[in-house]
Amino acid sequence: xxxxxxxxxxxxxxxxLTETLERVSETGDELTVAVFENGxxxxxxxxxxxxxxxxIDESGLEPPIRHVEGTSPGSELVNIxxxxxxxxxxxxxxxxxxxxxxxxxxxxxxxxxNAQTPVTLIR
Amino acid sequence: xTRTYPDEPAEEFPQPPRTITDRKDRPIDxxxxxxxxxESLVEMYLDFDPADRAQGIPPVKExxxxxxxxxxxxxxxxxxxxxxxxxxxxxxxxxxxNEDEHELAIxxxxxxQGAGIGTAxxxxxxxxxxxxxxxxxxxxxERWNDPAISLYEKVGFxxxxxxxxxxxxxxxx
Numbered sequence: 339x340x341x342x343x344x345x346x347x348x349x350x351x352x353x354x355l356t357e358t359l360e361r362v363s364e365t366g367d368e369l370t371v372a373v374f375e376n377g378x379x380x381x382x383x384x385x386x387x388x389x390x391x392x393x394i395d396e397s398g399l400e401p402p403i404r405h406v407e408g409t410s411p412g413s414e415l416v417n418i419x420x421x422x423x424x425x426x427x428x429x430x431x432x433x434x435x436x437x438x439x440x441x442x443x444x445x446x447x448x449x450x451x452n453a454q455t456p457v458t459l460i461r
Numbered sequence: 462x463t464r465t466y467p468d469e470p471a472e473e474f475p476q477p478p479r480t481i482t483d484r485k486d487r488p489i490d491x492x493x494x495x496x497x498x499x500e501s502l503v504e505m506y507l508d509f510d511p512a513d514r515a516q517g518i519p520p521v522k523e524x525x526x527x528x529x530x531x532x533x534x535x536x537x538x539x540x541x542x543x544x545x546x547x548x549x550x551x552x553x554x555x556x557x558x559n560e561d562e563h564e565l566a567i568x569x570x571x572x573x574q575g576a577g578i579g580t581a582x583x584x585x586x587x588x589x590x591x592x593x594x595x596x597x598x599x600x601x602x603e604r605w606n607d608p609a610i611s612l613y614e615k616v617g618f619x620x621x622x623x624x625x626x627x628x629x630x631x632x633x634x
Contacts, residue, residue, distance in 0.1 A: 436558040437566050438529050439516035439601060447626055 339367045342424040342455075344406070344415050346376030346445060347386035354430025354460040355390060359397040369401040372418065374411035378443055412448030419455040427453055432461030464562065464599055464621050466633045471617040474588030474634075477541050483576035487545050491585040494540040494552070499530055502542070505549040506530075510571050515603060516627065519568060532556070539563070539593055541586045543578050551578050553586040555595060562597035563590065579609075583616050587634060596634045601627040 343358050345351045355371070362369045373390060375383055387403075394401065406414045419427050431446035440461070442450070450457055478492040494502070506519045506526045520526050533554045534540060543551035551569035558564055565586070569579050590598065599621065602609050610628065618630040 434517075435564055435601070436556045437533060437554065437564045438518045439564075439566070441516070441601070442626055444625070 339425045343428045347379040350430035374406035412445040476588040490544045494542040496534040553582040565600040599631040
């Protein structure tokens with residue numbers, strides 16, 4: 339299976355990376371990591387990339403890493419998945435409000451609503 | 462995150478304790494609550510119909526309910542409960558976020574819904590919040606939940622964002 343994992347630098351996106359790397363090392367799925375800029379995250383792209391690289395190095399896997407360009411990462415993720423025939427998009431998300439309500443950010447929401455590809459949300 | 466609040470502050474809301482008669486003629490006491498009320502609230506949430514959950518709360522299992530209550534009954538939160546005799550029929554809470562604004566949520570047991578208890582709870586919670594110096598309150602509500610949205614609008618909340626799965630509403634106290 340061809341998997342497109344989007345990572346934008348939120349804690350939940352790193353968690354999704356960890357879980358996906360573990361899963362892929364068991365299943366042998368073909369993983370691509372797509373780094374995007376999440377406007378809700380303070381860290382700059384370089385820091386995000388570095389942390390992703392560290393996590394990947396630890397896993398011993400060598401998935402290709404690519405950049406999601408443009409101002410609408412959700413839309414671009416959906417495009418990549420469709421045009422390059424990925425079987426699944428994986429995203430981390432669903433943080434909690436102060437009161438404990440689950441909240442989806444705009445990027446996750448866009449992908450869930452617009453993807454023609456099955457989407458796995460890891461939360 | 463910048464949230465849009467109504468320009469004008471809301472009216473002054475009633476403060477707890479108060480007793481109302483609901484639309485089914487039941488006397489309902491609306492009183493402040495804190496962590497001393499944990500056990501009666503656990504009981505209420507164990508009785509809560511999971512189909513009435515919103516965005517993952519309240520949790521279903523007792524252990525998770527207790528953990529959640531510990532957060533929202535913390536000293537810097539504001540809580541009121543609606544009691545019918547010894548039964549906790551409803552609960553409303555204000556929980557601070559990082560911007561010194563407060564998130565509101567309210568839960569009413571199925572057997573007590575549609576009787577005006579929710580409105581009394583929200584109004585009294587906001588009155589309690591005013592007395593505690595709270596001035597910015599927001600909430601999220603699922604866009605299909607018309608009864609809740611009209612309740613919040615009636616009390617004075619205005620929609621601050623409708624771009625997401627949930628509608629966000631805010632009130633200035």
